[in-house]
Amino acid sequence: MSILMVNDSADFNTLKELLGVTDGNLASHAKALESENYIMIQKQFIGKKPNTSYSATKEGRKAFTDHIDALEKLIQKR
Amino acid sequence: MEEKDYLKDISEIKNLMNRSSQFISLSGLSGILAGVYALIGAFIAKMLLANHESYYIILESHTFKMMLLTAFSVLAMSVATAAIMTYFKAQKQGENIWNKTSKRLMINFLIPLVTGGIFALLLLRNEIYGLIAPVTLIFYGLACVNASQNTFRDVRYLGITVIILGLISTEFSGYALEFWALGFGFCHIIYGAIMHFKYDRK
Numbered sequence: 021m022s023i024l025m026v027n028d029s030a031d032f033n034t035l036k037e038l039l040g041v042t043d044g045n046l047a048s049h050a051k052a053l054e055s056e057n058y059i060m061i062q063k064q065f066i067g068k069k070p071n072t073s074y075s076a077t078k079e080g081r082k083a084f085t086d087h088i089d090a091l092e093k094l095i096q097k098r
Numbered sequence: 099m100e101e102k103d104y105l106k107d108i109s110e111i112k113n114l115m116n117r118s119s120q121f122i123s124l125s126g127l128s129g130i131l132a133g134v135y136a137l138i139g140a141f142i143a144k145m146l147l148a149n150h151e152s153y154y155i156i157l158e159s160h161t162f163k164m165m166l167l168t169a170f171s172v173l174a175m176s177v178a179t180a181a182i183m184t185y186f187k188a189q190k191q192g193e194n195i196w197n198k199t200s201k202r203l204m205i206n207f208l209i210p211l212v213t214g215g216i217f218a219l220l221l222l223r224n225e226i227y228g229l230i231a232p233v234t235l236i237f238y239g240l241a242c243v244n245a246s247q248n249t250f251r252d253v254r255y256l257g258i259t260v261i262i263l264g265l266i267s268t269e270f271s272g273y274a275l276e277f278w279a280l281g282f283g284f285c286h287i288i289y290g291a292i293m294h295f296k297y298d299r300k
Contacts, residue, residue, distance in 0.1 A: 022114040030118065034198060038118050088111070095104050 021084045024059060024076040032072045050074060058083055121199045121249045123188035125180065126298050129256075129290025132176035136282035139172035140275055147275075172282075187298065199248055207245035210237050231274030235264030235281045250297065256289040 023030050023038055030038075036046050053059045058080030062073045076084070116122075143165050150161040188195040214237020218230050242257025260281045267277035 022111040023118040026115045026119045034118070038114060088108070091104050091108055095108070 021053070021058065021076065021080060024074060025081060025084055029062075029073045029075040031074070035074065053080070056080075056083075119199060119248060121197075121203045122297070123184050123191055123193050123195060123200075124249050124253075124293070124297075125183035125187045126290050126293025126296070128176075128180040128183040129286045129293060131179050131183075131290070133283050133286030133288075133290055135172045135175050135179075136286060137279055137284070139168045140279035140283060142168050143275055203245055203248035206248055207241050210241035210244055213237060214241070228271040229268070231277055232264045232268040235260050235267060235277060237264075238281075239264055250293060252289055252293050252296070256285060259285050259289075 023035060032046065035050075036043065039046065041049075050059065050061060054061050056079075057077055060075050060077050062075070064071055064073075146161050146164050146168070185195050214234060217237065218233050221227070221230050221233060239257040239259070239261030242253050242260065244257075246252075246254035246257060263277055263281040263285070267273065267281075270277070
């Protein structure tokens with residue numbers, strides 16, 4: 021979600037490289053986020069190669085911002 | 099103990115955000131060099147002007163062509179130096195110089211820059227000379243501010259400074275050369291130095 025907050029979209033390989041996870045790991049986490057409607061998955065073909073790109077939804081952004089706010093409050097409360 | 103985890107969480111988030119959108123191999127040293135080239139170029143142009151005989155410089159005159167040549171050389175050398183030094187820095191960091199972020203960086207930088215360049219050339223063609231220096235400075239500054247989304251934040255401040263210089267230079271029509279020297283010369287040296295000491299030695 022962090023990555024998708026500051027980029028309009030990111031493709032599968034970029035996410036995989038930045039997060040350092042396996043294909044299956046990334047795919048299952050993405051599915052989970054999509055079922056919560058936090059991200060949007062777009063599958064298309066670039067020429068002959070399949071390309072999957074992910075972007076954050078409005079709900080996803082809100083949930084992420086809430087999460088950050090909560091974390092900050094917890095740190096400030098100490 | 100709990101607090102450490104939250105802090106770690108936040109720093110990981112920030113880390114991912116930065117790594118996915120910022121190109122960090124930009125070399126500050128090349129900025130300093132670009133500034134130096136610009137100052138040398140401005141000096142050469144000043145000499146050319148001093149040696150020119152008549153009061154006005156016409157478009158076809160030898161002096162004007164030499165000045166144009168100087169400007170292009172400064173530009174070419176600055177770009178080449180920046181590209182080469184950034185390439186080496188990227189190598190040292192184990193990063194690829196050509197990835198999604200650097201592509202976005204290039205596009206964001208080039209759109210205002212090329213617009214400004216074309217606009218300046220059109221002004222030249224229409225003999226509106228007084229605005230050329232301000233226009234080049236302003237559009238270059240805008241290009242920097244736009245590009246700073248995809249690289250170090252300092253570039254944004256360089257951009258804003260150059261924009262302000264460009265706006266001021268509109269009021270001082272005869273001093274294009276001096277403002278160029280300030281904007282492309284001194285500003286690059288200063289910001290390049292800041293970036294160099296902040297980021298180049300890692």
